[in-house]
Amino acid sequence: MYDSIVTRPATWADLPACLEVEHAAMKANHYLADVADLYFNGTVGDLTVAEVDGKIVGIGKLTLLYDGSAWLETLRVDPSYQGNGVGKAIYRRYLEEAAELNAPALRMYTGVKNAVSAGLARRHGFTIHCTCREMTLRLDDSPILETRFHRVGQDTACRLLAPLADAWRGFLCFNRTFYAMNEPLYRGLAYEGKVYREEASGSILVAGTRFQHKKALHVALVEGDVDRCIAAAKTIARERGIPQLTVMFPYDNQVLEEKLASLGFETAPSDFISMGMYR
Numbered sequence: 001m002y003d004s005i006v007t008r009p010a011t012w013a014d015l016p017a018c019l020e021v022e023h024a025a026m027k028a029n030h031y032l033a034d035v036a037d038l039y040f041n042g043t044v045g046d047l048t049v050a051e052v053d054g055k056i057v058g059i060g061k062l063t064l065l066y067d068g069s070a071w072l073e074t075l076r077v078d079p080s081y082q083g084n085g086v087g088k089a090i091y092r093r094y095l096e097e098a099a100e101l102n103a104p105a106l107r108m109y110t111g112v113k114n115a116v117s118a119g120l121a122r123r124h125g126f127t128i129h130c131t132c133r134e135m136t137l138r139l140d141d142s143p144i145l146e147t148r149f150h151r152v153g154q155d156t157a158c159r160l161l162a163p164l165a166d167a168w169r170g171f172l173c174f175n176r177t178f179y180a181m182n183e184p185l186y187r188g189l190a191y192e193g194k195v196y197r198e199e200a201s202g203s204i205l206v207a208g209t210r211f212q213h214k215k216a217l218h219v220a221l222v223e224g225d226v227d228r229c230i231a232a233a234k235t236i237a238r239e240r241g242i243p244q245l246t247v248m249f250p251y252d253n254q255v256l257e258e259k260l261a262s263l264g265f266e267t268a269p270s271d272f273i274s275m276g277m278y279r
């Protein structure tokens, strides 16, 4: 334990030190450089840094989502400083900030095998609310089935998506951000043009990106004719020059997993959990 761990909001000048922490803490999945502008200028909620003896050794972002709940992300502690309360100091700041922002709930995600991250969340009163499987498809130049999906407006999105919340265990994912399914989400997604329907087949597709817009198109929900939904997602991705589709869905939806596998999707090596608490 350190005598003093100071937490404070990061500034742009801290970015290089934050990137060092990210790279030291994670073998892969480095994305802070790509999202820094979004984190500093496009979200409500701090990127917090934790300092020991004036050195930045930990980082963690809190982001308010469409429904005002707090999403905790990019929690990283330099391995040389792990196990000494830095992560807990960032969690304390998360809880304070969530109270300041009047967030009704706090949530995070981690890998099912990440016992430390899950233990840290559990220690602060979080419980698991959802386990998800991720599948990805690299796109090629082969012809894509023609579809007629169109964006829907906010009221239609509410009417279409609300009945599907149970089947999706109450969460939709973009860029591994777990959004609770509720009216503010449906309206926000429709406003951003991420909710599509094909009248003739009665199919629904929710797809888009939260960040890293050129890396993967995130398919957050498919309903109806999955072949047609995926064809529509491929078309959107091709139009935007995106080389990959990523789908996250409840881990026990075997029917969807088999369907996606038959379309060439590959399953990630392990699943993800999202944990949360209500204030």
Ligand SMILES: CC(C)(COP(=O)(O)OP(=O)(O)OC[C@H]1O[C@@H](n2cnc3c(N)ncnc32)[C@H](O)[C@@H]1OP(=O)(O)O)[C@@H](O)C(=O)NCCC(=O)NCCS
Binding pocket: 025, 026, 075, 076, 077, 078, 081, 082, 083, 084, 085, 086, 087, 088, 089, 109, 110, 111, 114, 115, 116, 117, 118, 119, 120, 123
């Ligand atoms: C997860 C991480 C941020 C934790 O930071 P840290 O500074 O080492 O954490 P702290 O020392 O403050 O807290 C440790 C707490 O984690 C929990 N914990 C640690 N090891 C654990 C284990 N094996 N099983 C369950 N819980 C565990 C405990 O609650 C412990 O506190 P306690 O012993 O007082 O109860 C850090 O390990 C890290 O950066 N990992 C790599 C990136 C990462 O996994 N990020 C998380 C989300 S993807």
